[in-house]
Amino acid sequence: MDAEARLAAALGAAAAPARDPAFTLAVIRAAEADRFKTEALRSMLSSGAVAAAAACLMLLLAGWTAVNWQGVQGGILGAGGIFALVATARLMTQRLAPAAAR
Amino acid sequence: MSPNDEARLIAAARKGDSRAYAALVDAHQQAVRGFLRRFAGHWADADDLAQEAFVTAWRKLARFEGRSSFRSWVSGIGFRIARDAKRAHGRAQVRDSDWLNEQDAGEEGAPVEDRIAVTRAMAELPDEQRAVVALCLGEGFSHSEAAEILKLPLGTVKSHVTRGRERLLRALETEDGR
Numbered sequence: 001m002d003a004e005a006r007l008a009a010a011l012g013a014a015a016a017p018a019r020d021p022a023f024t025l026a027v028i029r030a031a032e033a034d035r036f037k038t039e040a041l042r043s044m045l046s047s048g049a050v051a052a053a054a055a056c057l058m059l060l061l062a063g064w065t066a067v068n069w070q071g072v073q074g075g076i077l078g079a080g081g082i083f084a085l086v087a088t089a090r091l092m093t094q095r096l097a098p099a100a101a102r
Numbered sequence: 103m104s105p106n107d108e109a110r111l112i113a114a115a116r117k118g119d120s121r122a123y124a125a126l127v128d129a130h131q132q133a134v135r136g137f138l139r140r141f142a143g144h145w146a147d148a149d150d151l152a153q154e155a156f157v158t159a160w161r162k163l164a165r166f167e168g169r170s171s172f173r174s175w176v177s178g179i180g181f182r183i184a185r186d187a188k189r190a191h192g193r194a195q196v197r198d199s200d201w202l203n204e205q206d207a208g209e210e211g212a213p214v215e216d217r218i219a220v221t222r223a224m225a226e227l228p229d230e231q232r233a234v235v236a237l238c239l240g241e242g243f244s245h246s247e248a249a250e251i252l253k254l255p256l257g258t259v260k261s262h263v264t265r266g267r268e269r270l271l272r273a274l275e276t277e278d279g280r
Contacts (some may be wrong), residue, residue, distance in 0.1 A: 003271050003274055003275065004271070006212070006213075006216050006238075006274055007216075007220065007267070007270050007271055007274060008239075009212035009216070010212045010213075010216040010217045010219070010220040010274070011140070011220060011235075011239055011240045011270070012212070012240070017131075017132055017135045017139065017149075018132070019128065019131065019132055020131065021128070023127075023131050023135070023149065023152075024124050024127045024128045025124075026129060026153055027124075027131075027153050027156040027157060028120050028123065028127070029155060030126050030157045031120065031123065031156070031157045031160040031161075032120060034157055034160070034161060035160075035161075052246055055174075088276045094257075095187070
């Protein structure tokens, strides 16, 4: 056997792996684990971002309320008045509707 | 596997079909593992690196543009992972070749002395040259495929093949002289 043929045989034999289903399985398991980890991290980050945004809004609202308490009080009273008016109107409509139907 | 089958499997794998990806891994694992075994010089490490290369490829599949074959693309990822791992761990290039002695020489078709001499000579080649020799002489990749995988000019790949072959042949001749 000449040197070229010996080299080809030695290079081919030294590292030629057989097809291994266990290798494929290991890759797919690792890939699925990797995907699960990435998705869990993404979901955690997005939940964290939403929670942080909500906390920021609450803080801003609390600050604004403290500064404009008079206005907020007026607003609450006004909203309460409107709510009471609407509730009374609905109650009256419900009572009057059966009488009108008769 | 035909290019059409491969494209179909890649499209399915991009949508998250792990069975399609398993088929791709099954079809190309021998080439990628063979290349990394020759490049890394150690079977267990090489299979771990090949696994990491396939997992990275799965993660980056959306970025695969199809300019090269899937086999070349994954081999390139494997090469960069192996090179970075070697740099990070400061591994010695010359590996203990005792594991070769455990193999059945008759079954493999090449004398164990030749395989040890070639493995040792491979370990002494510079990284790029070893990668080129592993791809072109070991796995039968074309020069242009190796250039694409290793991001090297075609002329550099050709000269690495010539010089690498000469050094491996010299190692065999030295082995004969002993």
